[in-house]
Amino acid sequence: MAIHRLIKFVDERLLNQPGRRLRFGQRLTPGLIRRLQRQGMNRTVRYAAKHSRFYQRKFKEFGIDPRKVYSHADLGNFFTTAADLRNNPVEDFLCAPPEFGFETTGTSMGVNKRVYFSYAEMQHYGRDSAAGLYNLGVRREDVVADGFDYSFWNAPFTAYYALIPLRCLHVIGAFVEPKEFYERVKVYRPTVIMGVPTHIVRVTEVAEKEGIWPVKLLLLGGENLSERTRRYIESVWKGARVVLSYGQTEAFGANGIECPEKHGYHLDDLNLVNEIADPDEDGYGELTYTTLNRQVMPLIRYRSADVTRWAQDGQCQCGLQLMPRVARIAGRSDELINCSMGNISPYWFEEILRDIHDVTDDWQVIVRRGDRDDRIEFHLELRPEAGADEVREHIFRNIEERFPDCWRYYQKRFFEFDFHYHAPRTLSTGRKLRRLIDARRDAWEQ
Ligand SMILES: [Zn+2]
Numbered sequence: 001m002a003i004h005r006l007i008k009f010v011d012e013r014l015l016n017q018p019g020r021r022l023r024f025g026q027r028l029t030p031g032l033i034r035r036l037q038r039q040g041m042n043r044t045v046r047y048a049a050k051h052s053r054f055y056q057r058k059f060k061e062f063g064i065d066p067r068k069v070y071s072h073a074d075l076g077n078f079f080t081t082a083a084d085l086r087n088n089p090v091e092d093f094l095c096a097p098p099e100f101g102f103e104t105t106g107t108s109m110g111v112n113k114r115v116y117f118s119y120a121e122m123q124h125y126g127r128d129s130a131a132g133l134y135n136l137g138v139r140r141e142d143v144v145a146d147g148f149d150y151s152f153w154n155a156p157f158t159a160y161y162a163l164i165p166l167r168c169l170h171v172i173g174a175f176v177e178p179k180e181f182y183e184r185v186k187v188y189r190p191t192v193i194m195g196v197p198t199h200i201v202r203v204t205e206v207a208e209k210e211g212i213w214p215v216k217l218l219l220l221g222g223e224n225l226s227e228r229t230r231r232y233i234e235s236v237w238k239g240a241r242v243v244l245s246y247g248q249t250e251a252f253g254a255n256g257i258e259c260p261e262k263h264g265y266h267l268d269d270l271n272l273v274n275e276i277a278d279p280d281e282d283g284y285g286e287l288t289y290t291t292l293n294r295q296v297m298p299l300i301r302y303r304s305a306d307v308t309r310w311a312q313d314g315q316c317q318c319g320l321q322l323m324p325r326v327a328r329i330a331g332r333s334d335e336l337i338n339c340s341m342g343n344i345s346p347y348w349f350e351e352i353l354r355d356i357h358d359v360t361d362d363w364q365v366i367v368r369r370g371d372r373d374d375r376i377e378f379h380l381e382l383r384p385e386a387g388a389d390e391v392r393e394h395i396f397r398n399i400e401e402r403f404p405d406c407w408r409y410y411q412k413r414f415f416e417f418d419f420h421y422h423a424p425r426t427l428s429t430g431r432k433l434r435r436l437i438d439a440r441r442d443a444w445e446q
Contacts, residue, residue: 004043007036016127018134018165022319025131025270033322037273038070040292045069048298051095054088055300072275072290072301079277079288080302085113085250096295103152104249112152115249116297124293125252126161128268132257133162135319136217136243138192142168145185147195147203148222149175155222158253159194168192178202182210189213196222198428201229201361208236221245221253223432224329226350229361246329248306250299251291256326259318264311266323274324275301276309283309286333287326305333307345337438339367340374340415342406346435352398358386362427368439374415382421392419 015021048055049066059066062078069075082104085093098116138144144163148156156172163170171188173181182203185193193200197220215237221244230242246265247253251272256265267274272289279285287304311325331345342348349365360381368375378395382388400407409415427433 004039011124011127016165018127018130021127021131021165022134025322026319028322030322033269037269037292041072041273041290042067042070044290044292044294044298045075045300047295048095048300052093052298054084054092057092072273072288075301078301080299082113082303082305085115086111090114090116090297093297093299095298098296100157102154102157102249113249115154117252117294118296121294121296122157122161122252123164125158125254125271126163127165128271129158129162129254129257130165132245132266132320133166133219135259136219136241136257137260138166138168138217140167142166142192142216143171143188143190144168144192144194145171145173145188145190147173147175147181147193147199149196154249154253155196158221158247162254175199179206182206186213191215192217192219194219194221196220196432197225197229198223198362198433201233202425204233204236212237215240218242219245221247224346224350226354226361228350228354232361248304250302250304251289255287255289255304256323257320259316259320261316261318263313263316264325264327266316266318266320266325269323274326276326277303279309283312284330285309287329303333307331307333307336331436335436337367337436339376339438339440340409341367341376342403342409344436348403349435351402352395353380354398356391356394356398358383358391358394360424362425362433364427364433364435364437366437366439370416373413374440375418376415377418377420379420379422379427381424381427383424388419388421391421395419 015024046066049059058078062076064075064078094116096118099118100122101114101116103112103114146156146159148159150156171185171190173185178199191214193215200218200220218233218237218240220242225244233242234240243258243262246256248255254268255272256267259266271292273292275288276283276285277288284307287306287308288301289304290301291299307330308326308328311327315321316325330347336343336345349363353359353363360383362381364379366377366379368377380391382391
């Protein structure tokens, strides 16, 4: 316990400066991180067993002795799920009085999950996130503009608390019209721009027409970003790096961040115990984590619904090299659809549309019951003067090349394709465009 207090003192007083925190993190050893994780896990599980009605019930039901839990393996078959958060009163999870509440922005419909924090917790996350930003080259003299939407969402606060230790000038544009965002933010000449990909792409389109200024980093988060969109944004903001952060509201949007190498996300192993649950033969499974250092609403072995695998390309050489890396998120487990085309995810269609420049980045695919079997319905926004037939032929060629099994099934008429074309910027109306919809399932649910 005394060690825990010492760590807290070092964390808050000595390591509140991002550069120093990053250098300190580099001196840790894998063995020490593992030991901290085991202690943190045990402390968190005992704490939750004492204060949370939900975990009291669950541990009893699963025959778990909190004193003996030091790792996920010690929890047997027990997981916390998104459904648990939806179906139980939030009070059953609370271990201390909350000071801040957010709602998740998951793509599935229905009840939003609520997640509560204290100011101290948000500050703690902020210190780590600041070290992640320092690793990406953000410094005191930078000017940061962010375009995150405020309503019920954690992202603007994740940015806010991460920027406090860096002490750079911060301007909040929030989720206003791209043109207005561009014009008003331009006055400050921000060197760093943050926001969600769909919004920042539109801001970039304005900048492409109206002109740019020197920007070194665009930090995007809140949804997936295709490599093609990343290249487009980088081509407009010349010299800028487009980097993704990865986070769920359940972990204050701070699960992980890309580094200068950009190959996958470094996970925060000091605040989370991470696991890939139920991996398939390629190693893809559901990212699952326990939150360490949380007093208000700790989550134990929480299934994120995000599907990924451990990065395959060896150890990274950046400042976060001790933090393990996962590959990009392949999709959400509730977005993976098993149909006659295969076990498809949004990633498939990103791959299929990757080099087709006659359509915009906003697309949607709906799986419906066809005349005989499944019908895969593409909804694409055609750029002016682009030809629908050429786009269709290009899609067929890409499927044949990149998903040969799928192409064989198509030739055997196991399923059919259907193409619908729309005007640019008409498909996306909300904050997030749901990429893949299983209308067969929805039809059953209604
Ligand atoms: Zn790295």
